[in-house]
Amino acid sequence: MSDLASKASALLAMHDDLVVLPTAWDAWSARTLVDAGFGALTIGSHPLADSLGHADGEAMTPDQAFEGIARVVASVDVPVSADLESGYGLAPEELVERLLAAGAVGLNVEDTVHSESRMREPQEHADYVAGLRAAADAAGVDVVINARTDAWARPELHGADATEQAVLRMQLAEQAGARALYPVKPPSPEALRAVLDAVSLPVNVTAHPVQGSVVGGLEEIRAFGARRVSYGPLLQAALTERIQEVVRDWR
Template sequence: MATRDLATSAQALLDLHRPGDPGVFPTVWDAWSAGLAVEGGFAALTIGSHPVADSIGRADNEGMTFDELLTRVRQISGAVDVPLSVDIESGYGETPERLIEGLLDAGAVGLNIEDTVHSEGGRLREATEHADLVGALRQAADGAGVPLVVNARTDVFLKQVGEEADRVDLAISRLRLCADAGARSLYPVGFHSDDVQRRLTAELPLPVNAIGNPAQGSRAHFAELGVGRVSFGPLWQMNLAERATELLTDWR
């Protein structure tokens, strides 16, 4: 895809980030699941590391390589014509320039970058360290002429960092640094109470990504909470796997 087309697609993805009227980007793992989502009427997709890894027999948390992930991204971008955002975990040990070059070449116009460093024992990047990485990704994308959507993620809730009473403040402070560094959306990943979700959307300066379970809840509920973007992580794949098991039970 030409740089001009990628830039248009990136802007289209960004325009779907609407606090109080969230874009829902189903999390897919191959051309088949992507086709299902697009046929269902969704205007953009996320490509999740966990479901992709499962689909090729690798472990989550960078059990696959960046090149293996890019192979899937190319297959998906060749099958559907909607903006794609890719979960690149903590970066697979690649440079920001290599990450951006690979994603754009594969047809993606957005990324998730998390602050857990899987190749270093699962440590959490320091707040400024993670923001610096976000800034380097922003600079590389801008240098390529594409306003790629950087979705900065923090795992402080998943990893239960610090005292529970302080965790929301910690996540907000970390993600504000990422916003200053050039992120376009912010992802305090986890399943939050309504009160916590409202605080996050009210106090963070950019659209907030929430994780949804397609078998539960609703877009309308996330809209009421001020969320700007909803993705599914591995949950859509897991729900389909449960349904497949039910279908096959009587055939054993």
């Protein structure tokens, strides 16, 4: 576990400043991103599922997800964080055990439980995060838990004010032992600001590698105060457009 512990500590230390964790989905994309100069990666559940012929939203089995994660981790020598959706129905202890067995040292966990078409209640999700924290601590690895809320993305699942829910859920996740926070799809810079002002942990924003984020490009994100950037499925989508452009004249 010593190598995993050192990688987890290195990944966490990167959050002291703004860290960009580009999103990979297979060995090729991971090696390409590391060769481009990135010192850590995240694996997106959406692009990983796409690469296996599955839909996003926990359509992969846990075995398929962790096999894909292990292939990416084995292809590079940098810290890797993996998007585990809402946990694939696994208990926190098993989820952390399988994450570490695959060699990853960070994880995303969201509050939308796709298999049940519902959103965890705020404290319910915080309790799941707390279980992950306890399991990681017991393993001796400071797993970088990036707690995600879909409060803005799926307001129909909670029926309350979306920004109030985003703030509440992120505050509870911080108290539960997350190391970073991920309120996805903020509708405006002002909405994102409400979360940033309410928490002290690094906040993750999703960016398109060409078009930027809700607050702009890299320097605008830095100035705004977010400290973590990932691409979600947007790098894979941008490459899809580029591939279609490259081969267009060969049809």
